[in-house]
Amino acid sequence: MLLSTVANGYPAPLIINWGRDFHKQGGWFGGSHLGKIDGTLDALEALASDEEAPPAERLRPDDLVLIVDAYDVWFQLPPRVLIERFLAQNAAADARILAGWSADAPDAIAAPTQRVI
Numbered sequence: 240m241l242l243s244t245v246a247n248g249y250p251a252p253l254i255i256n257w258g259r260d261f262h263k264q265g266g267w268f269g270g271s272h273l274g275k276i277d278g279t280l281d282a283l284e285a286l287a288s289d290e291e292a293p294p295a296e297r298l299r300p301d302d303l304v305l306i307v308d309a310y311d312v313w314f315q316l317p318p319r320v321l322i323e324r325f326l327a328q329n330a331a332a333d334a335r336i337l338a339g340w341s342a343d344a345p346d347a348i349a350a351p352t353q354r355v356i
Contacts, residue, residue, distance in 0.1 A: 240309040247317045255282045279306055329353045 244252060256278040285291040286298045298304070303322065314321075332353035340350040 240307065240312045240314065243312075243314040247314050249314065249318050253282060253286075255279055275308065325356060328356055 241252065256274055259274060259278065261274050283298065283304065286296060288297075292298075303325070305321075329352070333350075336353065337350045341347060342350065
C-alpha cells in the first residue's frame with residue numbers, strides 16, 4: 240500500500256498501532272480488531288488537539304481523512320480522482336436526501352448532509 244500511495248502522489252501516511260502488542264493489555268479484549276478503532280480514535284484526537292499536535296499537522300474542520308486497513312490494498316488512482324469521486328458521491332447523496340426531505344413543515348429543520356462514505 241505504501242508504495243502505491245507514494246507512486247500516486249498521496250501525502251505521507253500516518254501509520255497507527257505499528258508495533259503495538261495487543262496481548263499485553265490486561266482486561267482488554269478484542270485484540271487488533273478493537274485496537275484498530277481505538278488506535279485510530281486516539282490518533283485523530285491527538286491530531287485535533289491544540290496541545291498534542293504541531294500546528295502544521297493539526298486537523299482542520301475541512302480536512303479529509305482517509306482511513307485504510309492496509310492488508311492487500313493498492314491505490315491505483317491519484318488523490319485528485321479519489322477526492323473528486325468522494326465529493327461527487329456526497330453530492331449525489333445530498334440530492335437524494337433533499338428529494339425526500341420535507342421542508343414545508345412549520346418547524347422543519349435543514350436537511351442533513353452526507354459527510355462519510
